[in-house]
Amino acid sequence: MIPMDFSYWRTETAEEAVAVYQQLADDGQHPVYYAGGTEVVTRARLGALTPGAVIDVKAIPEARRLGRDGGCWHVGAALSLADLIHDGAWPLLARVAERVADHTTRSHITLGGNLAGTIAYREAALPFWLADADVATVGPHGRRTARFRDRFDGTLALDPGELVVSLSVPDGVRQQPSYAQKATRLDYVDYPLVTIAALRGAEGQVHVALSGLKPEPFRSAALDAALIGSGSSADRAGRAARHLPATLVEDLHGTADYRRFVAQTVLADALTALEGP
């Protein structure tokens, strides 16, 4: 039961959603976009989020787009993780997404909500962060397309009222060798101790992005660079692990030291899978 009241708006175009957002914000209504609702509903129930209005964006056709065009694969932000897994066009994304939450909840959680939300971990961001992906948005200042990695550093930098409409990934990237693993402690379905996504680039170098170490996903050029060079997968993972964040999440799933140990292990696993032992 959600204790507070809010108004509900179902919008049909991105521009309409942004205009409604602006108007409600100007009226002091503290609107939020509403997609899968898994964060909005659960946080509103606890009183941790108190919107005066929710703007449903799931019926916006371009946010439900899915398919290839102009050498890229385009995916709408309002599609659910279940939609992306079912489509299967990008194996790395499908493998990461199929370990987020549980089978039923993946029919709720949207890609846009996972990228733009405030709940920790945002695992679906990892593949896009590694690829030369673009993110298309509509905001109060109009339409904008940018490299995902230029707008995402663990958190997606959006202006107030800016709506994520879709993402696109070059066809070649989807075929590159990739690896994903999610390590959990208490249960198979759970927030991650560590989730790794790894992509071997055209030049042969392995790039990784990790979730579970900090509330936000983590990537580091220094860590990627330390994966190159001589030695076994385990040796190189050991060297790379020195570039993990200095402070890591410490909770009932695992201590910071345990997370560091698991991160080093999954780094070695990724290298072995993509390059051999």
Place this chain on the structure above:
Amino acid sequence: MQNANTGRAEHLITVNGEQRRVSLRPADTLLYTLRDELGLTGAKPGCENGDCGACTVLVNDVPMKSCLLLTMEFVDQDPPRSVETVEGLDGAEVQRQFLQHWAFQCGYCTSGFLMLVEGLRRQRPEANRDELVDWLRSNICRCTSYAELIHAVEGVLERERGAAPASDHPTPVPPTR
């Protein structure tokens, strides 16, 4: 564009194939509309956080957690988005298999599991053991009837595929969660 202001208002919703008039606030979740407005108490409140699946219903044949949905997502739509609750099953094969395999103890989780498994039967009758276990991980049974649940699901899927259920005395299997 459609909008509903704060406060109660009447809307039309289609549940179990029947169009019903409900009075609701835009902030009402489907779980509470079903239970308090429509008297369909099969969907149970458990965690109300998306974790337990006791509130599972079918939306256009897809299992969804009614505690995570706003009722507004379902009202005044043409064509209507179909919502099905356990009350709509009415003696279905999945219910017979749950009884036959004792796939419950206290029964609190049962209607959620029934809707989940009915969704699996409709969408993925060819599901293998790994896939059905992945679906079952969406729900929690606090009485830990997991082994019996797996046997019931296998019974449902075997029937659906036209095979005679393998055995009434199945071998033990590890729990799903």
